[in-house]
Amino acid sequence: MGQIALTKAVLPHMLERKKGHIAVTASVAGKVGAPKRTGYCAAKHAVMGFFDALRTEVEDQGISVSTIVPGFIRTDIARSALSGDGKTYGQTDSDIATGMDVDECAKVVFKGLKARKREIPVGKGKEMAALWVKRLSPELLFRLAKARG
Numbered sequence: 001m002g003q004i005a006l007t008k009a010v011l012p013h014m015l016e017r018k019k020g021h022i023a024v025t026a027s028v029a030g031k032v033g034a035p036k037r038t039g040y041c042a043a044k045h046a047v048m049g050f051f052d053a054l055r056t057e058v059e060d061q062g063i064s065v066s067t068i069v070p071g072f073i074r075t076d077i078a079r080s081a082l083s084g085d086g087k088t089y090g091q092t093d094s095d096i097a098t099g100m101d102v103d104e105c106a107k108v109v110f111k112g113l114k115a116r117k118r119e120i121p122v123g124k125g126k127e128m129a130a131l132w133v134k135r136l137s138p139e140l141l142f143r144l145a146k147a148r149g
Contacts, residue, residue, distance in 0.1 A: 004050055011058070018062040023113055024051055025068045028123065032130045035145055055118060064116045068109055069131075071123025072099030100124045 003024045014020030029037055030044030048067060055065035072095045081089040100123050112120030121131060134141040 014063050015061055021064040023066040028069055028071045028127045032134050066113055067119050069121045071127035072096050072125050073105045074099045074101055
């Protein structure tokens, strides 16, 4: 909810100036449900929904809203995450290990922000194809996700 709280704090100033660009990071999981990630998907869906709606409210007032939608990016996020007992998880799953290089990701995001794209999908794996499958055949995507789970 930090992204929303920060936006609520700065948005009045942007509206007063009639210009600004809000950029937030969500996730492919904010567009596509993934098995065993219910809470994460719900949080990311909320981010997508809030900022998609906000865009419709402020775009004609000079404010751009970009949602960055990364798939698996090769970072230490999983390795540095905390497990249920508070200890460092210390492992990287194969999806992240084979994900997009972080520098390549940064270039895609920068290019998208510079162009003021409303949505910036960034990644290179099967999760990126899931965005298209959901758009073309949601039922097929639900079956594929269930099979993976």
